[in-house]
Amino acid sequence: xxxxxxxxxxxxxxxxxxxxxxxxxxxxxxxxxxxxxxxxxxxxxxxxxxxxxxxxxxxxxxxxxxxxxxxxxxxxxxxxxxxxxxxxxxxxxxxxxxxxxxxxxxxxxxxxxxxxxxxxxxxxxxxxxxxxxxxxxxxxxxxxxxxxxxxxxxxxxxxxxxxxxxxxxxxxxxxxxxxxxxxxxxxxxxxxxxxxxxxxxxxxxxxxxxxxxxxxxxxxxxxxxxxxxxxxxxxxxxxxxxxxxxxxxxxxxxxxxxxxxxxxxxxxxxxxxxxxxxxxxxxxxxxxxxxxxxxxxxxxxxxxxxxxxxxxxxxxxxxxxxxxxxxxxxxxxxxxxxxxxxxxxxxxxxxxxxxxxxxxxxxxxxxxxxxxxxxxxxxxxxxxxxxxxxxxxxxxxxxxxxxxxxxxxxxxxxxxxxxxxxxxxxxxxxxxxxxxxxxxxxxxxxxxxxxxxxxxxxxxxxxxxxxxxxxxxxxxxxxxxxxxxxxxxxxxxxxxxxxxxxxxxxxxxxxxxxxxxxxxxxxxxxxxxxxxxxxxxxxxxxxxxxxxxxxxxxxxxxxxxxxxxxxxxxxxxxxxxxxxxxxxxxxxxxxxxxxxxxxxxxxxxxxxxxxxxxxxxxxxxxxxxxxxxxxxxxxxxxxxxxxxxxxxxxxxxxxxxxxxxxxxxxxxxxxxxxxxxxxxxxxxxxxxxxxxxxxxxxxxxxxxxxxxxxxxxxxxxxxxxxxxxxxxxxxxxxxxxxxxxxxxxxxxxxxxxxxxxxxxxxxxxxxxxxxxxxxxxxxxxxxxxxxxxxxxxxxxxxxxxxxxxxxxxxxxxxxxxxxxxxxxxxxxxxxxxxxxxxxxxxxxxxxxxxxxxxxxxxxxxxxxxxxxxxxxxxxxxxxxxxxxxxxxxx
RNA sequence: GGGCGCGUAGCUCAGCCGGUUAGAGCGCAUCACUCACAUUGAUGAGGUCGGGGGUUCGAGCCCCUCCGCGCCCACCA
Numbered sequence: 001x002x003x004x005x006x007x008x009x010x011x012x013x014x015x016x017x018x019x020x021x022x023x024x025x026x027x028x029x030x031x032x033x034x035x036x037x038x039x040x041x042x043x044x045x046x047x048x049x050x051x052x053x054x055x056x057x058x059x060x061x062x063x064x065x066x067x068x069x070x071x072x073x074x075x076x077x078x079x080x081x082x083x084x085x086x087x088x089x090x091x092x093x094x095x096x097x098x099x100x101x102x103x104x105x106x107x108x109x110x111x112x113x114x115x116x117x118x119x120x121x122x123x124x125x126x127x128x129x130x131x132x133x134x135x136x137x138x139x140x141x142x143x144x145x146x147x148x149x150x151x152x153x154x155x156x157x158x159x160x161x162x163x164x165x166x167x168x169x170x171x172x173x174x175x176x177x178x179x180x181x182x183x184x185x186x187x188x189x190x191x192x193x194x195x196x197x198x199x200x201x202x203x204x205x206x207x208x209x210x211x212x213x214x215x216x217x218x219x220x221x222x223x224x225x226x227x228x229x230x231x232x233x234x235x236x237x238x239x240x241x242x243x244x245x246x247x248x249x250x251x252x253x254x255x256x257x258x259x260x261x262x263x264x265x266x267x268x269x270x271x272x273x274x275x276x277x278x279x280x281x282x283x284x285x286x287x288x289x290x291x292x293x294x295x296x297x298x299x300x301x302x303x304x305x306x307x308x309x310x311x312x313x314x315x316x317x318x319x320x321x322x323x324x325x326x327x328x329x330x331x332x333x334x335x336x337x338x339x340x341x342x343x344x345x346x347x348x349x350x351x352x353x354x355x356x357x358x359x360x361x362x363x364x365x366x367x368x369x370x371x372x373x374x375x376x377x378x379x380x381x382x383x384x385x386x387x388x389x390x391x392x393x394x395x396x397x398x399x400x401x402x403x404x405x406x407x408x409x410x411x412x413x414x415x416x417x418x419x420x421x422x423x424x425x426x427x428x429x430x431x432x433x434x435x436x437x438x439x440x441x442x443x444x445x446x447x448x449x450x451x452x453x454x455x456x457x458x459x460x461x462x463x464x465x466x467x468x469x470x471x472x473x474x475x476x477x478x479x480x481x482x483x484x485x486x487x488x489x490x491x492x493x494x495x496x497x498x499x500x501x502x503x504x505x506x507x508x509x510x511x512x513x514x515x516x517x518x519x520x521x522x523x524x525x526x527x528x529x530x531x532x533x534x535x536x537x538x539x540x541x542x543x544x545x546x547x548x549x550x551x552x553x554x555x556x557x558x559x560x561x562x563x564x565x566x567x568x569x570x571x572x573x574x575x576x577x578x579x580x581x582x583x584x585x586x587x588x589x590x591x592x593x594x595x596x597x598x599x600x601x602x603x604x605x606x607x608x609x610x611x612x613x614x615x616x617x618x619x620x621x622x623x624x625x626x627x628x629x630x631x632x633x634x635x636x637x638x639x640x641x642x643x644x645x646x647x648x649x650x651x652x653x654x655x656x657x658x659x660x661x662x663x664x665x666x667x668x669x670x671x672x673x674x675x676x677x678x679x680x681x682x683x684x685x686x687x688x689x690x691x692x693x694x695x696x697x698x699x700x701x702x703x704x705x706x707x708x709x710x711x712x713x714x715x716x717x718x719x720x721x722x723x724x725x726x727x728x729x730x731x732x733x734x735x736x737x738x739x740x741x742x743x744x745x746x747x748x749x750x751x752x753x754x755x756x757x758x759x760x761x762x763x764x765x766x767x768x769x770x771x772x773x774x775x776x777x778x779x780x781x782x783x784x785x786x787x788x789x790x791x792x793x794x795x796x797x798x799x800x801x802x803x804x805x806x807x808x809x810x811x812x813x814x815x816x817x818x819x820x821x822x823x824x825x826x827x828x829x830x831x832x833x834x835x836x837x838x839x840x841x842x843x844x845x846x847x848x849x850x851x852x853x854x855x856x857x858x859x860x861x862x863x864x865x866x867x868x869x870x871x872x873x874x875x876x877x878x879x880x881x882x883x884x885x886x887x888x889x890x
Numbered sequence: 891g892g893g894c895g896c897g898u899a900g901c902u903c904a905g906c907c908g909g910u911u912a913g914a915g916c917g918c919a920u921c922a923c924u925c926a927c928a929u930u931g932a933u934g935a936g937g938u939c940g941g942g943g944g945u946u947c948g949a950g951c952c953c954c955u956c957c958g959c960g961c962c963c964a965c966c967a
Contacts, residue, residue, distance in 0.1 A: 184965070191967085215967060262966060270967055279966075339965060383907090384894070388962070391893065395964080484962085518902095520960090540929095552903075552915095557895080558961085562902065568915055571929045582926035621906095630906050636914070651926075748933090754921095755933040761922050846911065857947040866909055866948090873910065 029060035030068045030476035032457045032493075032506060043523045043530030044549070044561055045482065045515045051546045052512055052631070053480050058685040059626060062723035068473055070460045104406040146459035147409045147452045148426060150500055155413075155424045159361045160401075162413075162422075164291070166274075166281045167400050169353040170343045171299035171313075175404040176357055178448060179397065180487055181344045189338035192218045193267065193331035194324055196227050199243040199252055203328040211239060211255065212331055214266035216338050217276075218324075219317040221247055222305040223294035226272040228283060231257035233268055247329050248320060249306050256287050275354045291354050297404075299351055313351070358402035358411060358445065365495040366393045372494060372504050380509045381629050382556040385483060392487050401448045408446030416440050454492035457505035464500075476506045483511040483556055510629055513558040515549065520560055536566060543687035544570035550686050551635030572639060573690045576683070579647045580694040583672040584701045586658055590669055592706060603663070606781060607653040608671045610740035613733035614645050615675055616726075622682050623726040631686075638682050646675060649744065653784055670707055673698065678724045692718045739777050743785060745814040746778070750789035753812060753821060759790075766795030768806050770818040775800045778817065811836065811887040815876070818883050833888065840884040843877050850874040 031053050053069060061067045154160045167176040195203060195210035202208045211227055227244050229236035236255070243252040260283055261270045274284030275293040284291060294304045299313045308316045324330050341350045370393050372378045373386055380386045402411060414423045416432035417439035423429045431438050452459070457479075461470040475497070479490060490509055497505030516522060523530045537545050540563075547569040553559040604612075618641045625634035650672075657668035676698060680691040695718040702711035715721050750767065759765060767789075771778040778785065779798045786793040802820070805811075808827060809820035850870055859867055 179964095213967085217967090260966085265966060267967095273967095277967080341965085388894070391963075487963090514961095522961095554904075554906090560902070562916090564916055565902075567929080571927095574927070574929045578927035578930090580926080585926070625906065628906070633904075633906055636904070640914080647927085648931080652931095655925075751932060752934085756920095758921075761932075762924095842911090849911090853947085859947080861947045862909075869910070 023066050024472065026064075026066055028066040028068055028473055029057070029478070030070065030473045030506075031056055031478045031480060032070055032476045044533045044536070044545075045523050045530075047533045047545060048512060048515050048549050048553075049481065051549050052510075054688070055550060055631060055685040056478060056480065058688065058719065059723065061719065062681065062684070062721060064722065068476075070457075070476075101406040144409060146455050146463055147447065148412050149464045150451075150455055150496065151412055151447070152424055152426050153500065154360060159364060160358060161361065162356060162358050164354055164356055165359065165400070166276075166278050166352050167355050167357050168341065168343075168350045169295075169297075169299075169355065170346070170348065170350055171295075171297070172346055172348045173343065173405075174297050176355060176400055176402060177343060177345075177350065178400050178450075182341045182350050183344050184339045184341055186337055187340045189216055189336055189340070191216055191266070191334040191336035192321065193334065194218070194221075194247065195329045195331060196244040196247075196269070196271070197329070198239065199245055211236060211244060211269045212267040213269050213271050214334075215271055216336065217317070218321050219301070219308075219313055220273045220276045220294065221271065221320065222249060222301065222308060222316075223273050223275045223292040224253060224271045225274060225284065225289040225292055226253050226256050226287065228256050228258045228261050228270045228272050229268065230261045230263045231259065233261075233263050236269055247324050247327065248308075256283075256289075258283050258286065276352050278352055281354070293354050295351055295353060357400050358413075358443075360399040360401055362396050362399050362495075365499050366396050368498040369393055369491060369495040372498060377504050378494060378507060378509060381511065385486060385509075385511055385556060389486060389491065393491060399448075401451050402443075402445040403448055404444070405446050408449065409452055411443040411445050411447060413443045414440040415443065450488055450492050453489055454496040455500070457493055457497060458501055474501065474505075475503050477508065479506040479509045481509075481511060482514055484514060486511065511556050513553055513556055515553075516558050516560045518560055518562045531561060536563070540566045540570040541573055541689070543573045543690050547572065547635065547687050551632050551639070554632050555629060572643065573687060575643055575647055576680075576687070576690055577694060579642070579651060580676060580680075580698065582651060583669075583676045584697055586654065586665075586669045586672050587698075587701045587705045587707060589658065590666060590706050603667055604671070605653075605657060605664075605668075606736060606740055606743070606777070607650055607657070607784065608667065609732070609736040611645060611650040611671065611675055613729075613737050614641060615678060616729070616733070619678065619682065619724045620726040620729075635686050638679070638686070642679050642683070646679065650675070652788060656784060656787055666706065669705075670710065673702055673707060673710060680718060681721060681724050684718050684721075688719070695721070739774070742774055742777065742815055742817065743781050746785055746817055746819065747789045749812045749814040750785075750791070750819060750821065753810060754790065757810075757823065759823070761790060764790060764792035764795075766822055767791050767797075768802055768809070768820040768822075769796070769798045770801045770820075771798055772800060772816050772818075774816055805887075805890040811890070813839070813880050813883045813887070816879060818887070836884055836888050840881060840888065843881045843884060847874065847877045847881060850877065 057067050057069050151160065168179065168182050169175075170177050191214050193212060193214045195208075196213050197203050198209040198211070201210060203210070211229070213227060215221070224246055229240065231237075231240070239255045240257045242255050244255055245252055256272070260279065261268070272280045272283050272289065274281045274289055274291045276295070281291070283289075292304050294302055295313055296302050301308045301311045301313070301316045303309050305311070305316065308320060311319065321330070341352075342348065343350050370390060373380060373389055380389060412424055412426075412428075414429055414432070415421075416423065416435060416437050418437040419432060419435040421432065421434040423433040423440065425433070428442075429440065432440050455463070457476050458470060458474050461467065461474050463470050463474070479493070481490065486509075493505050497503060514522060517531060533545060544566050548561065548566045549559075551569075552565055618637060621637055622634045625631070625637070654668050654672055658665045677695070680695045680698070684691045684695075699711050699714050702708060746769070753759075754761070754765075769778060769785075775798060782796060782798055783793065785791065786796050806820040806822055808824055809822045810827060810832060812819040812821070850873060854867070854870060854874065858870075
């Protein structure tokens with residue numbers, strides 16, 4: 001099977017027009033998604049991705065659409081670096097700095113190989129495959145080229161700039177992280193109140209004038225460059241323009257007025273630290289304040305901090321505060337809940353710091369990206385995420401793209417040591433483009449993971465080259481991912497796609513929900529709450545896990561994985577297998593060379609017609625649901641059909657029909673085979689393994705049977721078989737379905753009675769059935785009714801209406817028929833009267849309800865189809881009520 | 891502070907963007923291993939769809955409001 005996929009260009013674009021997957025005349029289905037990340041840690045959430053995409057791919061594949069599933073990795077990811085650093089530290093006690101870039105990168109590649117083998121085996125087990133050889137080629141050469149091209153283009157358009165900006169600094173990782181990578185958590189903290197003394201005032205005297213200020217991060221006092229008050233604040237108005245003294249440092253800074261200050265909060269006066277707070281930075285820009293930095297790359301105090309230089313940020317906080325206490329500058333401390341910014345990767349507290357970084361001007365990219373979704377060129381499923389998308393893009397800030405790491409695409413900018421200017425080119429420059437000096441050095445930073453990932457839909461297809469792959473497969477069709485990555489990745493791919501290719505990168509974004517643990521927790525590596533799918537697959541089977549994930553979820557909604565559910569779906573897989581075994585044994589039991597295939601309706605029994613009609617309805621429904629991405633509902637309907645209709649009812653009837661032998665058994669085996677075949681095709685995208693295996697056996701059995709004709713055109717494997725064609729409903733179908741439903745109702749009500757009266761299942765009982773208008777149908781089905789309801793066929797009489805009510809019988813009403821079961825010694829007249837009376841009352845409630853409904857405006861205003869349906873139901877209830885009434889009297 | 895989602899049977903969730911008497915799985919109760927399947931079959935109990943109001947011939951679904959959860963974004967010292 002894998003070989004067929006590969007030869008069919010299942011995963012990679014195939015440039016060979018002779019290969020079956022490459023049909024220039026057909027619009028291909030392309031899905032864009034990376035497999036699990038390179039750190040090799042896999043949890044069930046990853047299975048969700050791959051299973052959902054595999055479903056989509058298989059479905060289109062079976063429909064004859066050329067398909068392509070482009071795998072990628074987060075090859076340049078910070079996660080990779082962290083993982084490797086962790087391993088290095090553990091095994092060799094070497095730090096990033098000690099190793100140096102070159103050796104470090106080499107080491108990462110060696111880890112990457114190791115992880116790939118894990119990932120590959122894991123992906124294979126859930127029904128996919130990856131061509132890592134080509135992948136690696138693409139990553140090493142093709143993608144790097146694309147990233148370079150993208151950067152240079154933006155640079156040349158003036159959309160990339162370098163500047164001092166306040167960024168989120170991660171002291172542990174020693175790199176900038178983007179706003180999106182920062183998470184805030186509410187934690188207990190303190191609000192520190194202290195005195196900003198007016199210049200010349202003495203804190204230790206009564207007359208010392210000061211401005212009270214509150215802060216949550218006292219250590220940043222060392223980098224304060226102003227104190228701000230509201231311009232209208234009566235308390236502090238008089239100080240505006242005056243100078244105050246920075247505690248312990250003695251620097252003089254101005255008191256300024258700014259609307260930004262909230263008079264009601266804290267003391268109403270605000271210390272301004274442009275170097276360590278984004279809002280203060282903005283205030284500082286407005287007032288032309290200097291920017292001081294009191295922390296270095298490792299979050300240790302710089303020389304700005306004077307006597308505190310060299311201290312860790314938290315140690316500094318403590319010492320400074322104690323010193324201030326001693327100096328009489330402290331007012332009070334207050335318990336206060338603060339929002340602490342923490343790094344998404346690692347969890348340490350992030351410091352806002354001023355730093356030279358590279359940025360992308362985002363607005364020119366964001367506008368077209370907004371338009372693309374607004375005008376419907378890109379559709380997001382479920383729709384509500386479009387609002388989230390708009391909201392984010394409308395308020396987006398420039399994107400910090402530089403990272404101070406080794407592992408990643410390096411920023412292709414060289415600085416001239418002589419003239420100081422920048423050179424940014426598509427190939428590595430040997431000299432400065434401005435002065436020709438050969439004293440140039442490359443920027444040490446690498447690009448944010450998402451810079452390269454954003455190019456992914458086209459960079460993997462060969463862009464910027466106009467390769468055949470790119471021309472044929474781009475734009476892609478479907479982007480399938482979890483909703484939590486909408487901003488990180490999806491939005492950036494859209495922006496990049498429009499910017500670099502002028503086209504949307506994909507037409508549809510399908511967002512699945514997050515898979516949570518049984519307790520509803522988010523699966524997370526750092527919290528250790530991830531559920532390893534491999535043991536689950538080992539215990540219950542991959543199909544069971546896939547079915548659980550795909551059918552147990554609705555687009556964009558989270559779902560909890562529970563082993564109970566997986567177990568239930570394992571049972572379903574088992575049911576498929578066993579039903580299949582039955583069908584195959586039925587085929588094998590046919591006498592060789594007996595009869596010919598027939599399409600003559602009259603040769604079919606009611607059950608044959610019924611199951612066929614039900615199946616055709618199912619095919620139509622599944623197709624409709626797949627079109628609107630309702631995979632879960634489609635799966636549920638297939639489950640329902642296969643278990644309840646096919647296995648519980650049709651197979652039971654088929655046993656009787658097989659026993660009849662001759663033509664009947666021949667036709668029955670044929671129906672069993674055809675229903676099973678199509679069911680397996682419908683199920684294949686969801687549970688590929690059991691269906692593939694079983695279908696192979698089915699095909700083998702058919703080909704060596706008198707029914708060989710049936711499987712003559714089937715391909716060698718289900719994965720390349722065709723998808724069932726939905727057909728319009730035929731006129732005979734509704735009547736057959738209704739007739740069989742009557743048989744089912746009759747059987748059920750007898751079974752019900754037997755259970756209630758505790759009649760042994762082994763005991764064959766007599767019955768008289770008054771069939772009314774349906775007598776002919778029931779007579780024809782007498783054998784089935786008798787067998788399924790445990791009746792004695794020789795004591796079963798089916799009449800239009802019995803000449804007299806049978807004596808000593810329990811009377812049942814099932815739809816249009818009345819059933820009399822003589823059960824001597826088991827009849828309690830009072831109890832029977834009560835039972836029938838209760839049924840009659842329930843029926844009467846329905847009659848009253850419907851009469852009222854039909855007597856209201858409903859009859860005039862509702863669509864006539866709906867009204868007609870209600871009228872028919874009313875008639876049926878009246879019929880039932882009449883029968884119950886006469887039974888009560890009898 | 892802004893936005894989004896959820897609340898349906900004891901539990902976990904469907905209910906496909908207004909149309910039968912609201913469904914499934916698990917769990918529970920009773921019965922049955924001659925049967926392709928005990929990873930099974932048969933039968934049954936169980937819900938005033940979070941509360942209130944409104945629109946409509948008709949509301950689990952649409953509108954308003956309240957209550958209880960959860961998530962995302964922004965980050966006022």
